[in-house]
Amino acid sequence: MADTLTFTLDTGDGEARDVVIKLRPDLAPGHVERITELVNDGFYDGVVFHRVIDGFMAQGGDPSGTGMGGSDKPDLKAEFNAEPHVRGVCSMARTSAPNSANSQFFICLDDARFLDKQYTVWGQVESGMENVDALPKGEPPRNPGKIVKATIS
Numbered sequence: 001m002a003d004t005l006t007f008t009l010d011t012g013d014g015e016a017r018d019v020v021i022k023l024r025p026d027l028a029p030g031h032v033e034r035i036t037e038l039v040n041d042g043f044y045d046g047v048v049f050h051r052v053i054d055g056f057m058a059q060g061g062d063p064s065g066t067g068m069g070g071s072d073k074p075d076l077k078a079e080f081n082a083e084p085h086v087r088g089v090c091s092m093a094r095t096s097a098p099n100s101a102n103s104q105f106f107i108c109l110d111d112a113r114f115l116d117k118q119y120t121v122w123g124q125v126e127s128g129m130e131n132v133d134a135l136p137k138g139e140p141p142r143n144p145g146k147i148v149k150a151t152i153s
Contacts, residue, residue: 005039005123008149011134016148019107019128021090023152024121028079031092031101031122038103039150043071048144052137056112059093060147061104065140070102076120083121085112090123107132 005021025032038044043063050067051059062069078098085091089108092101101120109132125132135145 004126004153005035006151006153007044007147008151009128009131009135009145010148011131011145012136012143017128017131017134019131020126021123022126023123024083027081027083028092028120028122030076031079031120034073034076034103035105035122036152037073038071039152042150043103044147044150046146046148048140048146049135050140050144051106052135052141052145053109053139054137055110057106057108058132058135058145059104059106061093063103065144067104067140070104073102075099076101079120079122080117081121082117085115085119085121087111088125088129089121090125091115092120092122094119109133 007019008016023032048065049058049060050065085108087110093104093106094101
């Protein structure tokens with residue numbers, strides 16, 4: 001199985017910047033498998049970060065850009081784990097139903113331990129966190145940053 005995911009981001013200035021994420025199949029094998037499948041399908045390419053809250057998190061993974069959409073694949077069974085939601089952690093977004101994660105995810109901009117054991121952690125930013133920090137803020141941002149290309153290696 002692949003062990004790193006790279007999001008090449010456009011943070012609004014036209015420059016492409018990489019964010020390298022270590023995938024954690026040891027924590028959430030089903031979620032890592034889904035993300036890998038979506039990346040290989042080109043699903044995340046061109047998708048915006050539709051919700052970026054300073055000091056909290058950056059959320060993306062919805063092709064509609066509204067936060068209401070997902071992939072056409074079935075929702076995932078929760079794989080909640082004890083990994084803490086701290087700066088750089090990547091976790092799956094969901095509705096209030098525990099088994100509703102699909103394609104949306106978030107990257108913690110700061111510690112958010114109140115989310116621990118309630119959302120599925122599936123990765124950790126290894127490099128490029130400054131590029132996540134540079135994403136335009138808002139719910140939604142006026143000119144959202146986006147994933148230009150997502151690759152698995």
